[in-house]
Amino acid sequence: MSQCIATYRIYDDQADFHKKATSIAVGMTVGSWTELPQAKRDAMQKHLGEVVSVEVHEGWEPGSRYADVRIGYPDINFSRDIPALLVTVFGKISMDGRIKLTGLELSPEFMSGFPGPKFGIDGIRDLLGVHNRPLLMSIFKSVIGLNADELRDQFIRQALGGVDLIKDDEILFENELTPIEKRVKLCIEAARETEQTTGRKLLYAANLTGRTSGLRERALRAIDAGANALLFNVLAYGYDVLHELASDPDIQVPIMAHPSMAGAFYQAQHYGIAAPVLLGQLMRIAGADLVLFPSPYGSVTMPREENLAIRNELHSAKLDVKRSMPVPSAGIHPGLVPRILRDFGSDVVVNAGGGIHGHPMGTEAGGRAFVQAIDAAMKSIPLTEYAEQHQELKAALDIWGGEV
Amino acid sequence: MSQCIATYRIYDDQADFHKKATSIAVGMTVGSWTELPQAKRDAMQKHLGEVVSVEVHEGWEPGSRYADVRIGYPDINFSRDIPALLVTVFGKISMDGRIKLTGLELSPEFMSGFPGPKFGIDGIRDLLGVHNRPLLMSIFKSVIGLNADELRDQFIRQALGGVDLIKDDEILFENELTPIEKRVKLCIEAARETEQTTGRKLLYAANLTGRTSGLRERALRAIDAGANALLFNVLAYGYDVLHELASDPDIQVPIMAHPSMAGAFYQAQHYGIAAPVLLGQLMRIAGADLVLFPSPYGSVTMPREENLAIRNELHSAKLDVKRSMPVPSAGIHPGLVPRILRDFGSDVVVNAGGGIHGHPMGTEAGGRAFVQAIDAAMKSIPLTEYAEQHQELKAALDIWGGEV
Numbered sequence: 192m193s194q195c196i197a198t199y200r201i202y203d204d205q206a207d208f209h210k211k212a213t214s215i216a217v218g219m220t221v222g223s224w225t226e227l228p229q230a231k232r233d234a235m236q237k238h239l240g241e242v243v244s245v246e247v248h249e250g251w252e253p254g255s256r257y258a259d260v261r262i263g264y265p266d267i268n269f270s271r272d273i274p275a276l277l278v279t280v281f282g283k284i285s286m287d288g289r290i291k292l293t294g295l296e297l298s299p300e301f302m303s304g305f306p307g308p309k310f311g312i313d314g315i316r317d318l319l320g321v322h323n324r325p326l327l328m329s330i331f332k333s334v335i336g337l338n339a340d341e342l343r344d345q346f347i348r349q350a351l352g353g354v355d356l357i358k359d360d361e362i363l364f365e366n367e368l369t370p371i372e373k374r375v376k377l378c379i380e381a382a383r384e385t386e387q388t389t390g391r392k393l394l395y396a397a398n399l400t401g402r403t404s405g406l407r408e409r410a411l412r413a414i415d416a417g418a419n420a421l422l423f424n425v426l427a428y429g430y431d432v433l434h435e436l437a438s439d440p441d442i443q444v445p446i447m448a449h450p451s452m453a454g455a456f457y458q459a460q461h462y463g464i465a466a467p468v469l470l471g472q473l474m475r476i477a478g479a480d481l482v483l484f485p486s487p488y489g490s491v492t493m494p495r496e497e498n499l500a501i502r503n504e505l506h507s508a509k510l511d512v513k514r515s516m517p518v519p520s521a522g523i524h525p526g527l528v529p530r531i532l533r534d535f536g537s538d539v540v541v542n543a544g545g546g547i548h549g550h551p552m553g554t555e556a557g558g559r560a561f562v563q564a565i566d567a568a569m570k571s572i573p574l575t576e577y578a579e580q581h582q583e584l585k586a587a588l589d590i591w592g593g594e595v
Numbered sequence: 596m597s598q599c600i601a602t603y604r605i606y607d608d609q610a611d612f613h614k615k616a617t618s619i620a621v622g623m624t625v626g627s628w629t630e631l632p633q634a635k636r637d638a639m640q641k642h643l644g645e646v647v648s649v650e651v652h653e654g655w656e657p658g659s660r661y662a663d664v665r666i667g668y669p670d671i672n673f674s675r676d677i678p679a680l681l682v683t684v685f686g687k688i689s690m691d692g693r694i695k696l697t698g699l700e701l702s703p704e705f706m707s708g709f710p711g712p713k714f715g716i717d718g719i720r721d722l723l724g725v726h727n728r729p730l731l732m733s734i735f736k737s738v739i740g741l742n743a744d745e746l747r748d749q750f751i752r753q754a755l756g757g758v759d760l761i762k763d764d765e766i767l768f769e770n771e772l773t774p775i776e777k778r779v780k781l782c783i784e785a786a787r788e789t790e791q792t793t794g795r796k797l798l799y800a801a802n803l804t805g806r807t808s809g810l811r812e813r814a815l816r817a818i819d820a821g822a823n824a825l826l827f828n829v830l831a832y833g834y835d836v837l838h839e840l841a842s843d844p845d846i847q848v849p850i851m852a853h854p855s856m857a858g859a860f861y862q863a864q865h866y867g868i869a870a871p872v873l874l875g876q877l878m879r880i881a882g883a884d885l886v887l888f889p890s891p892y893g894s895v896t897m898p899r900e901e902n903l904a905i906r907n908e909l910h911s912a913k914l915d916v917k918r919s920m921p922v923p924s925a926g927i928h929p930g931l932v933p934r935i936l937r938d939f940g941s942d943v944v945v946n947a948g949g950g951i952h953g954h955p956m957g958t959e960a961g962g963r964a965f966v967q968a969i970d971a972a973m974k975s976i977p978l979t980e981y982a983e984q985h986q987e988l989k990a991a992l993d994i995w996g997g998e999v
Binding site: 285 | 624627674689690694740766858867889
C-alpha cells in the first residue's frame with residue numbers, strides 16, 4: 192500500500208508515545224478503529240494510517256521526554272497537492288500540544304503530481320554558462336521609493352561587479368515608480384550592456400507580487416518584457432501557487448523562493464515545521480529552482496546543522512526531481528567564501544547585500560571582491576595571499592575579516 | 596501619512612528595545628536612514644517606517660525581559676493584499692530571533708482592498724432564519740472511505756437531530772466515492788427532505804480542495820450542484836486565496852475557514868503569529884463568514900483568553916466589514932452550552948463531532964441533546980432541571996457531565 196510518511200517530534204513528559212502515535216494514525220485517517228465491526232474494518236483497512244516507528248528519548252532537562260514518531264498516511268486518502276498533504280499530515284494535529292513536523296518521506300505515487308524545478312542547478316548553470324564554481328548573487332538594497340533611473344543605476348553598479356544573479360528586494364511590490372514590466376525592461380537592457388563589459392551573463396529575479404489569480408499573467412508579462420528569472424514569496428501565498436507557476440509550460444524562467452515568514456514556522460523548538468522540510472523538501476517539490484534561507488554566518492542566523500539539512504534536501508538523490516540551488520543568505524562577506532564552499536560544496540549561490548553595497552570602494556568593487564574570493568577559493572589559494580594582488584578583496588578582508 | 600501598524604512581542608534579555616524597534620522600522624522599509632544625505636531623506640520620508648511605541652516588561656524568570664513594540668508601515672510601500680502585508684510586517688523579521696506578531700492595526704486605506712465576509716453573522720442568520728439563539732453545527736465523522744449511501748445516511752442522522760449546519764471533515768479530499776458535486780447533490784437533497792421533518796433550514800459546508808487555480812471553478816460547480824456553504828483550509832492555501840474566493844461575485848455562499856495548520860503559527864510563546872491575528876483578524880478581512888478554532892474546553896485546547904481575543908477580533912466594530920461567526924471547536928458536549936454562551940454570547944456556533952456522534956442513543960439523539968441544551972440555556976433554565984423532561988439531554992449529561 193503506497194503511503195507518505197511524516198515524522199513528528201513530540202514533547203511530553205507523561206504521554207504513552209505509542210498510544211499517542213496510534214491515536215494520530217487512526218484519528219487523522221479513518222477516525223476510529225477499535226470500535227468498528229470486522230466487515231467495516233476490512234473495507235477501511237486501505238485507508239488506515241500506520242505507526243511506522245516510535246523512538247522515545249530522554250530530554251535535556253531531568254524527567255523531560257520526547258519521541259520521534261513516524262506515521263504512514265495512505266496515498267489513497269489525499270490528492271496530489273501540497274495543501275492536501277499538509278492538511279493530512281499536519282492539519283489538526285499542529286494544534287495538539289508540543290509537536291513539530293520534522294520529516295516527510297514522499298511516495299513515488301504522490302510525487303507523480305510534482306514535476307519539480309524546471310531548471311534546477313544544472314539548468315541554471317546552463318543558462319549562465321557557468322559550470323565549475325559557485326554562483327554569485329547581489330541583492331538590490333533600499334529600493335522602496337527609488338525611481339527608474341536610480342534603480343537602473345544600482346543595477347548597473349551591481350552588474351559591473353561581475354555577479355551572476357541580481358534579485359529584487361522581496362518587499363518591493365507593484366508601485367508607480369517601478370512596476371514589474373518597467374523595471375524588468377530597464378534592468379534586462381542594462382544587463383545586455385554590462386555583459387559586453389564583464390563577459391558574464393546575468394539573471395535578474397524580478398519580485399512577482401499581487402493577487403494570486405493575477406500572478407501567472409503578471410509573470411508572463413514580465414517574461415515578455417525580458418525577465419529571465421522570478422523571485423517569489425512562497426510562504427505568503429502557499430506552496431501550491433509555486434507548484435502551479437513552476438509547472439506552467441509558459442513560464443520558462445527559473446523561480447527563486449524567498450523565505451519570507453519562514454521564521455513563524457521553523458524557529459520554535461516544540462512547534463511548527465522544521466526548516467529542512469519547510470525550506471528544503473517542500474520548496475523543491477513545489478518547483479523552486481533556487482531557495483534562499485538564513486545562513487549560519489550572519490546576524491539573522493540558523494544553526495549550521497539546519498542549513499546543511501536544508502542543502503541535503505535540496506540536493507538529495509532520494510527525490511526524482513531536479514536539484515534546487517541553495518542560497519544561504521544574510522551576513523555574507525568575501526571572507527566567508529571558503530567556509531561557504533566547505534559547508535555547501537560548489538553547488539551553491541554566494542549571496543550578498545550589505546557585503547557588496549557596503550564595500551568601502553563601492554558596490555562595483557564589492558562584487559569584484561567576491562569574484563576574487565571565489566577565484567581564490569576555487570584555486571585553493573588562501574584569501575589573504577590572493578588579496579595581496581587584488582585590492583578589492585584586500586579592502587573587504589580589512590573591514591569584515593578573513594577566513595575563519 | 597496613512598499606515599498599518601504591527602505589534603510585536605520581542606523577547607530579549609540584553610537588547611536595547613528602542614534601538615531594535617528603530618532597526619525594524621528602517622530595515623523593513625527604506626533599508627537605511629542615518630547615512631542618507633538630506634535631499635534623499637526628504638524624498639524617502641514618506642516611505643520610512645515609524646516606531647509608534649515601545650513598552651518594556653520584566654519577564655517571569657529573573658533577568659528576563661520582553662517588549663511590545665509597535666511599528667507603523669506606510670501604506671504607500673505595499674499593495675492591498677495579505678501576502679504584501681505579511682511580507683512587509685513579518686517577512687524577514689519572522690526569522691530574526693524571538694519575535695511574535697501579536698497585533699495589526701489596519702488603515703482604512705489598506706482595508707479599501709477588502710470587502711470582508713459576504714454574509715457574516717447576520718447574513719448567515721438570515722439564510723437560516725435563526726436570529727435569537729446560537730447556531731448548532733455537526734461535523735461529519737470518519738468519512739474517508741465512505742461511499743455515497745453511507746455518507747447520505749450519516750448526513751440524514753445529523754440533520755434529523757436538528758442542527759443548523761453540517762460540515763465536511765477537512766481531510767476529505769476529492770475521491771472517487773464522493774467527489775464534491777456528487778456529495779453536495781446527495782446531501783442537499785437529503786437536507787430538503789429532513790427540513791420537512793425538522794422544520795429547520797440547513798447549511799452544508801462542502802470541503803473545497805484541490806489545486807489553487809481550480810478552486811473557483813470547483814466552487815462554482817459545487818454551487819451549481821446545490822452547495823449552500825463551503826469549507827476551506829485557508830492556511831494550507833494562503834489568505835489571498837480565501838480573499839479572492841470570498842470577494843468573487845459568483846460565489847454567493849458563506850465560506851467557513853478551517854484552522855488546519857494553525858498550530859504551527861500560534862502555539863509557540865516566542866515565535867509565529869498570535870491566534871487573534873491569525874484566526875481572528877486576518878480570517879475576517881480575508882472574508883471568512885465563519886471561523887473554526889480550538890475551544891478552551893476539550894483535549895485540543897487553546898487558553899480561554901486567546902479564544903475570547905479571537906472572538907473580539909471577529910466581532911469587533913473597529914473593522915468596517917461584516918462580523919464573522921466564531922466556531923470554538925473540539926471537546927464540545929451539551930453540558931458546555933451554558934458556558935459557551937457565557938464566554939461568547941449568542942453570536943456563536945456550538946460545534947460538535949464526538950459530542951453528537953458519541954451520544955449513547957445515537958447521532959440523531961446527539962443533535963437533539965444539543966438543541967435541548969440550547970433551548971434551556973436561552974430560557975436560563977439549569978440543564979439538569981431541563982433534562983428531567985428531556986431524555987436525550989439527560990443521557991448526554993449522564994456521560995459527559997453538566998454545567999461547570
